[in-house]
Amino acid sequence: MDLRIMGFESPLLSTLHHIFDSPEDTDKSSNAPTRTYVRDARAMAATPADVKEFPNSYVFVIDMPGLKSGDIKVQVEDENVLLVTGERKREEEKEGGKYVRMERRVGKFMRKFVLPENANIDAISAVCQDGVLTVTVQKKPPPEPKKPKTIEVKIA
Numbered sequence: 001m002d003l004r005i006m007g008f009e010s011p012l013l014s015t016l017h018h019i020f021d022s023p024e025d026t027d028k029s030s031n032a033p034t035r036t037y038v039r040d041a042r043a044m045a046a047t048p049a050d051v052k053e054f055p056n057s058y059v060f061v062i063d064m065p066g067l068k069s070g071d072i073k074v075q076v077e078d079e080n081v082l083l084v085t086g087e088r089k090r091e092e093e094k095e096g097g098k099y100v101r102m103e104r105r106v107g108k109f110m111r112k113f114v115l116p117e118n119a120n121i122d123a124i125s126a127v128c129q130d131g132v133l134t135v136t137v138q139k140k141p142p143p144e145p146k147k148p149k150t151i152e153v154k155i156a
Helices: 011-020 035-045
Strands: 049-053 057-063 072-077 081-088 107-114 119-129 132-139
Touching (some): 049 107, 057 081
Antiparallel strands (some): 049 057, 072 081, 119 132
């Protein structure tokens, strides 16, 4: 129903009218996210992590159950983004056996963390133990305060 006929004219109603009365043949996929974006978003949402700050470092603790250290990649991209990725592959079914229930997550894991300015990207270590990855990023030492410059006053 067009409310403009009844004398109701406002920008909000005009916008709602435009949204609900859009033609059906409009290509809806033009605004849809790409498969890569959806895959990465799911991988990030399903990877729990804790971030701790210590006086000299930042520590990222990430659950990576069932992954070996060779299946995990830790990288720094764009000079300040810590990227942690991994992939758990599905076990091959053995002859005569089949899954009755499959709840454990398989597929890619991924987390991105924007590092603060004082993070030293040249001093990063990663250790995986019992399905928990611990990435330690050392902090840069604080800049030394500038000493005021004393200027000698000469007598003319």
